[in-house]
Amino acid sequence: MFRIMETARLILILSLSISTSLAKDPQRSSDQNVGIPCSAHRIWVWRPILDRFAKVNSSEELKNQVQGMSETIKELQTRIGHKDELLLLQAGQIKDQSARLNVLAKNMKVLRSEWLSAQDEIKNKDIQIQLGAAKIKHLSDELLSQCSRQDTCPTDGKGGIYKLKIRGLAAFEAPCSSNGWLTIQKRYDGSENFDRGWKDYKDGFGRVRGEFFIGLEKVHHMTRQRSHELYIKLGKIDGTTSHAHYDDFELGGESESYELKSLGRYNGTAGDSLRPHERKKFTTNDRDNDAYRFNCAADEYGGWWYYDCAKSMLNGKFYKEGRSRNGKTNGIMWGSWHNNDWTYSLTFVEMMIRPRIN
Template structure:
């Protein structure tokens, strides 16, 4: 793709997204950000191409000039040698012989031909170089225009971000693009149907459509689809719970149709250097047993990164990823079963106890309560 095509493509991209930039759709916000990043990347590549072409053309012209100079010097040396040779053909009166005159005429004709050839080649190169310089100036002008366009839409994006809701406060139960302090805007599944609403759903399982036996990297970054089963990701969870005080609500559904919950009023985890340690859960209330106190101050474990305290087993291998101590009670990332089972590896709130039909984890700022 040539530079002009790159510029034209990204102008269309920015214009398309900017027409809808006031929408709170997470896809449109992300599209505008991606357009800006990719346009900046291609602008840098075009600048590099400009520098490369100009340098190459200068090198080619210098090489032709060098060859011409060497050839001219060679011709001069040949003339001098020939002049030494033909001096023997000068008659005693000092008049040029016919042979000497002919040789000199031939030499002069060859010199003129060479001069004309090199002059023509240098003119052609200079003309080509001038044409390229003109094109590059046009591209630079276009890039400058796109810089202004990018700045304008970046400003528009910033203004749009300022209008984004801070968290799920007052939002309906669907996916919204939200903005929290210190965190870039991101799509979040909000829930207003449980205990007053304003919840951000961070973990959801209900049909076994998503594989929760994932690597450390996948649990760090998050996986799944917020329209179905998913986990928001440890890194984002760390940033959210460190932006302000959040409570945690865990809702559990059983195959007999009953529900239980566990609520903790101060949920917070560390960063990746601490292995996303469970720093706090706070006070507990709920109809389920208080099982997360057992996980307090424990590092997160996955099947490919064992951070638990068990000297023999990697608890995440059979019980699913979690803040395990010695293979925890809680197994919300265990194997999903479509019926009640006595499998100790199944999704449950208490290891080896009743299998869960569905489970979701939600958080919200204490200030919203």
Template sequence: MCRNLQNSIVSYTRSTKKLLRNIMDEQQASLDYLSNQVNELMNRVLLLTTEIFRKQLDPFPPRPVQSHGLDCTDIKDTLGSVTETPSGLYIIFPEGSSYPFEVMCDMDFRGGGWTLIQKRIDGTVDFQRLWCDYLDGFGDLLGEFWLGLKKIFYVVNQKDTCFMLHVALESEDDTFAYASYDNFWLEDETRFFKMHLGQYSGNAGDAFRGLGKEDNQNTVPFSTSDVDNDECRPACLVGGHSVKSCSHLHNNTGWWFSQCGLANLNGIHHFSGKPRATGIQWGTWTKNNSPVKIKSVSMKIRRTYNPYFK
């Protein structure tokens, strides 16, 4: 009886070991299959990551950055005598700036060398911005943009330089006008980039100085909705209405407002779908005694001593 019991135990043990081996073999096979699946998945992830990284490196056609210089006039003077200098994107590093930055250079208008500081075309870029945006700049240099108060300051305040400002205007009925000012410069950030303008020339009228003392925007600081530096203290009278903030009156855009003045080239575009928008303004450009409705505008600066432009 003991021998039969012993044989049964041995047989049971062998059966159990075989069962365990079969179970372990099945588990190993499952693990091997899962391992192969994980490896295949990892390979796919690696290929996908590589493809995404490659596309991130070149998501759009390359932007044509041409050269380096202190500003667009400096680039034109340096390169213009030895090679054709096309309009386009350039990197400049003005004296006094702690960093280089990209600008759009107009190398065709009146001999070239112009650094664009603002451009409005169709209202696709929102100019209802706070101080920090107007300080650093916003938009697309290939379309609508504001270069930034700091960058403009660095360009026009280089030593032994003098810059002129050219404002080009286009109306909704496709007529053109302009206003130019020699000796354009800005005071520093502690003085909120107070603007200074020299002598006016053009056919659009001197809207910066306006028609009366209260209109004069020359020698006034820059204002935004959150940093109010206009001359409405505590309020001023505009069109028979009491106004406490010129920026608020002009749909929270930023500009060199006085009380509030006749010019605001950063106003809401007429095509923005906002019927109460004040629009881009240059109040001295009139037709039939009414201000012309402005479709597009650009502001550009260049050194005035350049031999290509007298």
């Protein structure tokens, strides 16, 4: 619009200039125009107009360029605005990401702390597990030892001396027969003194390969844990033998003075001379538990389950000739087998037990 108005203005100026020139010199103008179409006068008249028109055109082009550059600048500014918005958006996103990274870093720190704590806890648990495993191994070994230990004589093995381990007692050696009988007392040559006090009878004495008494405490533990049979072999000076068998033999503990609590049923050839001693307490020369007004174990009678005093007495004094001396009645006796002749003394005795076979 600006360009059109400026052109119109220039044409108007040109027209006015020509009119003015003709008005001043009409004759001259007429003559000159007829003879020379492009006379100097015409050039003189038109030159300023043409120069100005050229200037106008030049200015118009410049304006066009400026306008184009302005539009370009506006477009660039628009683009820059868009870029700024995008940068602001990205800056916001970066800020959010940074906040998330900070949160993650804090979480990682917490997780690391928890991981370290868990490692310490795992280490402690490992130590506890190792200690527990060691304890379990110890208990297992002990249990296996208890389960596999020999706590009685083998029933189908070779006879001889076996090391036995009874629960609650130290291991000990004892003679075993080939069919499972364990010898708890043996007499045959008088090499061992049986006139002893309470402690010796409690713990046992003698040599298991010779004459000995295994000990009341051991017999108590064995017969308490399971039912046992009792088998007694007897021998006289003339070589004759006999036996007595009881199918439910049990001794009480020391607090019960090793009472002969049970014998069960009798079977045998020697007679039932132990029956009067059933449910009687054990007496030794230093501990009187019998019903007699004196101590039945005194004067070398040996320890036994006396009442007032005895029908049998297998821990009495050993007489190799088979009879007591000076009318004494302190020998090894089983009254029913030698017609209650109290001066008679047996020269062989073996008391054996084994778990009862039902």
